[in-house]
Amino acid sequence: MLRRIESVLWCIYSITEHNALTCIMNIVVFYGSQTGTGEEFANRLSKDAQRYGMKGMAADPEEYDMCELSRLAEIDNSLAIFCMATYGEGDPTDNAQDFYDWLQESDGELNGVNYTVFALGNKTYEHYNAMGVYVDKRLEELGAKRVFDLGMGDDDGNLEEDFVTWREQFWPAMCEHFGVEASGEDSSIRQYELKEHNDINMNKVYTGEFGCLKSFETQKPPFDAKNPFLAPVIVNRKLNKAGNRHLMHLEVDITGSKIRYESGDHVAVYPTNDTAIVNKLGQILGVDLDTVISLNNLDEESNKKHPFPCPTTYRTALTHYLDIIHPPRTNVLYELAQYATDPKDQENMRKMASSAPEGKALYQSFVLEDNRNILAILEDLPSLRPPIDHLCELMPRLQARYYSIASSSKVHPNSIHICAVLVEYTTKTGRLTKGVATTWLKNKLVADNGHKSTVPMYIRKSQFRLPFKASNPVIMVGPGTGIAPFMGFIQERGWLKEQGKEVGETVLYFGCRHKNEDYLYQEDLEEAEKTGVITKLNVAFSRDQEQKVYVQHLLRTNKEDLWRQIHTDNAHIYICGDARNMARDVQTAFYEIAEELGGMTRTQATDYIKKLMTKGRYSQDVWS
Structure with missing residues (x-):
C-alpha cells in the first residue's frame, strides 16, 4: 500500500509545532536507486540536515503517492531533494518507474514546491544521467522552483567526489536561501541505537531474509526483490x-x-560475503559475531526503523546485508575518524572526507587506487577500532x-x-x-x-527484446560474457524455425582472446551455424595473431552485408558487453559504415544510428 505524502507532512508538522518560534527547514530526499548508491546518498543528505539544525528524511518514491507532492508547498521552508540514478538505456530505476510515469502524465501544479536534483549516471553510457536531467527539467515545467543547480555524478570518473563537491556547495546555499544558520555541529550523529537481545526466541531472528521473517522456509510467489x-x-x-x-x-x-x-x-x-572476511572483521574488532542485536532508529517518526532486517546477529548482518567489500565512501571515514586514537589517523580520515584538493587526492590514492575495503583500512590503521554497531550502521546494503x-x-x-x-x-x-x-x-x-x-x-524485465516480427534480421555483437543474452536469442530463433516460422538472418559477432582458450559455447554456436539457426558466425580472436582483432574490425570487414541488412532489410542491432570501450568502438564502426555506404556525413550517420535507437532497432545491454 502506498504511503500518502501526508505521512511526510505529518512528520514535518509535528516538528514545527514543537519549534513554533524557530525557523526550521524540512527536507524530504526522494531517491531512485538500482544498486543502492542513490539511496545511500539520500540517507547522507537527510542525515546532513541534522548538522544544520534541520529535519530530514529519505523516502522511496515507490512507497508514496507522488500525486500529493504539491502538498509540500503547504510547509514553510520545505525542500524536496531528488537523488536520481539512470538505469539501462536512459531508463528510471525500478523504484522510480511509477514516479517517472506520473511526471510524464501529470498536468498538476507544483507551484511553491522547492526542489533540487542530484543525478547519478555514467558518461560511458549513451543516455548519461537521462533520468536526473528529465526530473530536473520536468519539475520546473510543472511549476516547482529549482533552488539549487542540478548536480551531475559520473560513476566512470569519481562519483563520490562529484557528490561531495556538490553537497558542500549545496548546504551553505540552502542556509542562505532559507535564512537558516548552520548549527556548527561537527561531531558524529548516530541515527540508530544498539539493543542486544540476550534472551530471545531464535525463531524471531532474521537469518538472511529480505522481507518477511522465515520467507526462505515458506516460499510463496510472487517472487521479487523483497521476496526472492x-x-x-x-x-x-x-x-x-x-x-x-x-x-x-x-x-x-x-x-x-x-x-x-x-x-x-x-x-x-x-x-553473500566471504566468510573469512566476516570472521576477520569480528576478530579485529573483538566481538562475538553471534550476538543477537537490533539497530533501532532514534527518530521514532521515521518510516525506516532499522538499517537492515532486525533482530539479527552481527554475523548475519555482515554476511547477508552489508557491503563490506567495496571501498568505503568518505562519509564512513568521517564518522569513524573519532574512534582513531592516533591523531594523525584521525586527521587523515577527516581530510579524505573533505572536498579540498589534498583530501580528494588522499582519498583517491589511499582508498580508491589501493582498493582498500573496510577490513584493509582497519588492518592498516591499527589505532582505529570503532564499535561494530556503528560500523554496521554506516556500511551500505549489499546489493x-x-x-x-x-x-x-x-x-x-x-x-x-x-x-x-x-x-x-x-x-x-x-x-x-x-x-x-x-x-x-x-x-x-x-x-x-x-x-x-x-x-x-x-x-x-528488460527492453532488450528480439524483434516482434521473426522475419526481421538480427545482428548481435557480444564479446566475452556479452554472449549471454544472445545464447537465449539463438535458442529462441531456433525454436521459431522448428515451429515453421519465417526467421530472418541471424548474425553473430563474438570476440575472445584465444580460440583454444576462451571461445565460449563454441560447440553450441558452431552447431547453430551448421543447422542454419545462425546465418553467419563471425568470431574475433584478439590474441591469436600479432595484430589484435576485435569485433568492430569484423563489422568493417562485412560492411556491405551489414549495410544491406540494416538499411534495406530492417535489421535489429544488439550490443552486449563493455560500455567503456567495446560499445563505443562498435557504434563508431556503424557510423563509419553509414558514412561510406550511405554517403552520409558523420553528423548524418550519428543521427541515422540515433533514429535506429529511437525505433528500438539498436539496443544495448552494457556495463562498465
Missing part, C-alpha cells in the same frame, strides 16, 4: 578450456516457482547483482542460465581481492555435502 526465490543450482561448469581466468556457466531450477522470463531479461541474485539471462524460456521454461567471469585481482597493497558475487557463484556446487546449493533470485 531460492533456486537450486543444477549445473555449474567451467566454460573456458584453458588460461588463468575462470568463466562459468550456471543453471538454476525455477520449477514450480511460477517465475516467467523472456529472452533478454536479467536475473538478479543476492550474493543484488544482475546478469543477462543466457537462455530462452521457449526452450528452457524451468531453468535460467547464467554466464559469468570470476573477478579476481591483486591490489597495489598486495591483497587478493575477489568479486563478491562471482566468487559466491563459483562456489555454488550442484550438491554441497548432500544439500542442494540455492541462489536467492528474481527476474528484472
